[in-house]
Amino acid sequence: VEPRGKILPIYFVADESGSMGRHIGELNKGLLSLQDALQRESSAAAKVRFSVIGFSDDAFTYLEPADLRTAPQLPELSAHGSTSYCAAFEQLAYRISVDLPRLKGHGFSVYRPVVFFLTDGAPTDREDWRAVRARLLDQPAAPNILSFGIGEADPAVVGEIATKQEFALVADRHMDTGAAITEFLTSLTQSVISSGNAVASGSAELQFDKPEGFTLAVDLIEEDPE
Amino acid sequence: MNIVPFRRSRNRTAIHDQPGAQVDFQHPTPAVPDANAPALTGFSRSTVIPQIVVGAPSPSVEPSPTGAQYRSVPFRPDVALDGWSTDAVTVRGVSQRGHLHRDNGAPRQDDFAVHHLPDGRVVVLVADGVSQSPQSHLGASIAIKQAADWIRSNLGPNTTDLDWSALIKNTAYALNARAQTLFGLEEPDAVRAEQELATTLVCAIIEPTSRPGVLRAHLVAVGDSSAWVLTAGEFIEVLGGKTTLDGGVASSAVSALPRVPTEVTPTVFDFLGDAVLLIGTDGIGDPLGDGQGSIGDLFRDLLARPFPPSLIEFAHAVDFSRETFDDDRTLIAVWPKRIDS
Numbered sequence: 001v002e003p004r005g006k007i008l009p010i011y012f013v014a015d016e017s018g019s020m021g022r023h024i025g026e027l028n029k030g031l032l033s034l035q036d037a038l039q040r041e042s043s044a045a046a047k048v049r050f051s052v053i054g055f056s057d058d059a060f061t062y063l064e065p066a067d068l069r070t071a072p073q074l075p076e077l078s079a080h081g082s083t084s085y086c087a088a089f090e091q092l093a094y095r096i097s098v099d100l101p102r103l104k105g106h107g108f109s110v111y112r113p114v115v116f117f118l119t120d121g122a123p124t125d126r127e128d129w130r131a132v133r134a135r136l137l138d139q140p141a142a143p144n145i146l147s148f149g150i151g152e153a154d155p156a157v158v159g160e161i162a163t164k165q166e167f168a169l170v171a172d173r174h175m176d177t178g179a180a181i182t183e184f185l186t187s188l189t190q191s192v193i194s195s196g197n198a199v200a201s202g203s204a205e206l207q208f209d210k211p212e213g214f215t216l217a218v219d220l221i222e223e224d225p226e
Numbered sequence: 227m228n229i230v231p232f233r234r235s236r237n238r239t240a241i242h243d244q245p246g247a248q249v250d251f252q253h254p255t256p257a258v259p260d261a262n263a264p265a266l267t268g269f270s271r272s273t274v275i276p277q278i279v280v281g282a283p284s285p286s287v288e289p290s291p292t293g294a295q296y297r298s299v300p301f302r303p304d305v306a307l308d309g310w311s312t313d314a315v316t317v318r319g320v321s322q323r324g325h326l327h328r329d330n331g332a333p334r335q336d337d338f339a340v341h342h343l344p345d346g347r348v349v350v351l352v353a354d355g356v357s358q359s360p361q362s363h364l365g366a367s368i369a370i371k372q373a374a375d376w377i378r379s380n381l382g383p384n385t386t387d388l389d390w391s392a393l394i395k396n397t398a399y400a401l402n403a404r405a406q407t408l409f410g411l412e413e414p415d416a417v418r419a420e421q422e423l424a425t426t427l428v429c430a431i432i433e434p435t436s437r438p439g440v441l442r443a444h445l446v447a448v449g450d451s452s453a454w455v456l457t458a459g460e461f462i463e464v465l466g467g468k469t470t471l472d473g474g475v476a477s478s479a480v481s482a483l484p485r486v487p488t489e490v491t492p493t494v495f496d497f498l499g500d501a502v503l504l505i506g507t508d509g510i511g512d513p514l515g516d517g518q519g520s521i522g523d524l525f526r527d528l529l530a531r532p533f534p535p536s537l538i539e540f541a542h543a544v545d546f547s548r549e550t551f552d553d554d555r556t557l558i559a560v561w562p563k564r565i566d567s
Contacts, residue, residue: 002281003515005550042285043326046550107519109512200326201357202508202553 004107008114008199009049009065009099010192011143013088014077015119016054019151021079023120026178030185031074037189038068044196045069049103051095056081059091065099068192083121085129085161092143093136100141111199113143114206116188117161120151120177130160137163144206148214150180155220167208168217175213187211278542280513280520282549284325293331297361297408302333305545308340309537314434314563315348315441316534320541321556324509336507336556337366339374347385347433349377350558354451354507356424356482364408365401365423369483372400373429385431390446391490393429398484401425416484424482426451428465428505432560440498441562445505446490449482452511453493456529457501461517464493464503502529502561509555513548521548534561 014027031052038045049065054077062075096113103110123129136142142163149158149170162168171180187209194207277283289304309318323334335355342348353369355362376396381388398416405411405419426449435442445453447465454461481487497503504525506514513521528535528543535543544557 001515002519003513003521005512007550043329043550043552107515197326197330198357200550200552201332202354202512203357 001105001107003109005047006109006111006199006202007047007049007103008111008195009051009096009103010195011051011053011092011095011113011115012188013053013055013092013115013117015083015121016056016077016079017081017083017121018056018079019083019121023151023178023181024077024079026181027185028076030182030188031077034185034189034192035068035071035074038192038196041193041196042069043200044193047196047199048192049099050192051099052077053088053091053095054078055084055088055091057084057087059084059087061091061095064095065103082124083119084127085119085123086127086132088117089129089132089136093132093139096136096141096143097139110141112141114195115143115145116191117145117147118181118184119147119149119153119158119161122152122154122157133161146208147217148184148211149217150175150184151177155217159217159221162217165218166216169210169214170217170220171211172213172215180211180213183211183213187214275542277545277547278524280524280546280548283547284549284552286547287325287328289323289328290331292333295360296331296333297364300367302363302367304328304334305541306334306338307537307541308338309540310342311563312342312346312348314346315432316561316563317342317348317350317558318534318537318540319350319556319558320537320544322541322545322554324552324554325547326552327554333363334554335363335366336509336554337363337370338556338558339370340558341374341378343378343381345383347381347431348560349374350428350430350432350505350560352428352451352505352507352556352558354426354449354509354554354556356426356449359420359422359424361408361422362425364404365419365425365483368401368404368423369397369425369427372397373427377429377431381431385433385442385444386494388431388444388492390429390492394427394446394448394483394490395486397427398486401484419484420482424484425449426482426507428453430503430505432503435496437498439562439564440496441503441560442494442496443503443560444492444494446492448485448487448490450511451505451507453503453505454514454517455495455497455501455503456517456526457497457499459526459530461504461514461522461525464495498562500530502559504529504557504559506557507553507555509551509553510544510557512553513546513551521546529559532564534559 045068051065052063146167147161159168191208305322339351353366355366402414402419428447430445
């Protein structure tokens, strides 16, 4: 197989539950800016495969790992239904299990995937999403998960999604949700570019920028122990 | 194999090449050919010898000078090139910035030395500064110089007696000590040295044997650089492979100096005839892979000819352009001198 170099798969997992309705436009606009920015940063883009998964009652992969230099227009997300973290983690586990072998089969050497998980509310009560998340992290190519809470998201839950304490961030309570989404996407864009550049220079250190106005979830949990 | 000459796509300012010609930077001469224009050279026409393009090209880049955030002293050229022959060996070595660092102004983080000892042995040193460490270009050079000095002072008549572990420890110590001076620290600080100067290192000593045309190589490595023997068209990895696999996914968790491996055991082997010993950084190892792809073809064609390539030809091949392979590259090739040449 022709060696094609190292790449970093990045999965953006977006909450599309009904409560996102008023802000889904900002999310879609942010994704378009992300694509524009990556097209200007082609050497970073070349080292990243970007995927978009949306979840509400169920989860759907809108964009399979794509080269953002050549990807068609990014998908438009829409808000509806509930917040099934189970569906999101199941979809992620499935995608990683098929995407990584496929990329390797094309000659890529694949770094551990990174997940940017954005949520604006509490997960559906009746499901055991923690068990599904644990299964996702049980596979050999378990991803690093970064979680971002906006709107009504509970810092304690956001903290449980991420794979490291410092990977869980929550927007300040008084921050407008639309503004938080915009900040999140600006930071996501910068993180994708920095990580792509890091891979290009032979490093797989995850690069990520804390969005403006976000705080470590763990700090909020300590301040607010109820 | 898909190797096509690559022409620059961007228009560049042309510069008059005639004695006394003035360059008007306010109104640069367009690079587009003009029937009435005097003979021109300049960036656009300097690609009379374009980069060799393998598959899809990497975007073309005019190199930037070293950025202000990097210590620019000692001065660090984009490309370092060396090569020579003795009675027993022919050597070529080149280290160059990749497109990424040419574009963003980072200095070359790779470095190398090939040194001919008076008794006929050849020392090859290759270092690849770890990109997370901001001044790792200095780390790479310090490691090369220190290891070269140490080998010169401590190598006795039998290469097998060399204390490789002491060599590596001494080099790590030199990095810690230099970090202390460079950053004005109270005492040597291995953590700070690793943060700022971390570098991989391959040390090789190649010696003629009693059999004419047969060379013996002794190699040790810290980190993810690689060595191969190209023989009968196959690239045989001799340092045990670079890609660290971690749960089936690639990992860049290289162990690098000033970290010292618990055990340093040299790999020793003989090579002869048409075989070529290659030592390279991952800027070469990644695109080469197992050698069965088009970069393997490029180097098979270049290195397996009856006579080794010229220095410039060697450097030109290593400077190939291939999409997404933009890291700094260093490659050293050592041939047994052809007995009939």
